[in-house]
Amino acid sequence: MSYADVNGLSLYYEEHGSGDPLVVLHGGIGASEMFAAILDELAERRRVIAVDLPGHGHTADVDRPLRPELLADDIAALIAHLGLERADVMGYSLGGLTALRTAIQHPDRVRRLVLVSIPFRRDGSYPEVVAAMDAMGPDLAELIKQAPVYEHYARVAPRPEDWTSHIVKTAEFVKIDFDWSAEVAALAVRTMLVYADADSVRPDHIVEFYGLLGGGRRDAGVDGSGRPPARLAVLPGTTHYDIVASPLLPAVVGPFLDAPEPAAGAGTVSAP
Numbered sequence: 001m002s003y004a005d006v007n008g009l010s011l012y013y014e015e016h017g018s019g020d021p022l023v024v025l026h027g028g029i030g031a032s033e034m035f036a037a038i039l040d041e042l043a044e045r046r047r048v049i050a051v052d053l054p055g056h057g058h059t060a061d062v063d064r065p066l067r068p069e070l071l072a073d074d075i076a077a078l079i080a081h082l083g084l085e086r087a088d089v090m091g092y093s094l095g096g097l098t099a100l101r102t103a104i105q106h107p108d109r110v111r112r113l114v115l116v117s118i119p120f121r122r123d124g125s126y127p128e129v130v131a132a133m134d135a136m137g138p139d140l141a142e143l144i145k146q147a148p149v150y151e152h153y154a155r156v157a158p159r160p161e162d163w164t165s166h167i168v169k170t171a172e173f174v175k176i177d178f179d180w181s182a183e184v185a186a187l188a189v190r191t192m193l194v195y196a197d198a199d200s201v202r203p204d205h206i207v208e209f210y211g212l213l214g215g216g217r218r219d220a221g222v223d224g225s226g227r228p229p230a231r232l233a234v235l236p237g238t239t240h241y242d243i244v245a246s247p248l249l250p251a252v253v254g255p256f257l258d259a260p261e262p263a264a265g266a267g268t269v270s271a272p
Helices: 032-042 068-081 094-105 127-134 140-144 148-156 160-174 181-185 203-212 248-258
Strands: 002-006 009-016 020-025 046-052 087-092 110-116 190-198 231-239
Touching (some): 020 032, 068 094, 094 110, 094 181, 110 248, 140 160, 190 203, 231 248
Parallel strands (some): 020 046, 020 087, 087 110, 190 231
Antiparallel strands (some): 009 046
16 A cells, blocks of 8 residues: 655556556546455456546545546656556446556557447447436535445544545536547547446447447458457446456456557558
């Protein structure tokens, strides 16, 4: 258990295992404990760096809005703080948006990228999910106090009294419209997309995301020479809310992270 002083905050992280570094980023209104069910498996062959994002878990909030663009700068600074040139980064939900922005804003710090259950555009989520985000407000803070996520926050947060402010910032963030399609299409970092088969992200948006990364444009061929550099996995029997605890997640992510770099020119897909 350690803290990194970066960007005016004290960022909490835990390290597990040894090997090539993998930074894992949790979802909103949560903490790195979200990965508890799969952490040991991830750490069998990798140095897993599990971060509590600002305002979450053990990391105190700071006087700024909750934005993936700002969180991405924190993660890039953490990678540098740890003396690493680059690290693999895997993020789920809010952590996935943060991971994506880290690769966009700091591509030199990210070797490979795993994005779990995120859209690249706000309307990529189902309309009812967007409507629920639009309805979020300060009153949600009291309601969530009945959930285990609040028990964890109240137990480990440096300032438990920040709970309502934390929910307000989250509610403000989820209402922001965004469209990162152009930046995704230009992304050079090798990326894997992972979704539940009953996700909060629409299947047609998932296919569009994969297409922006060069996937789904043609048959890979018998020898696999037409395979795109990106990967896509849909985990059966999971939802947006439990995918991060599924044993299928490390099972599909591990081979992607461990795969050798392709030969120059291999796996490239030209625009149709």
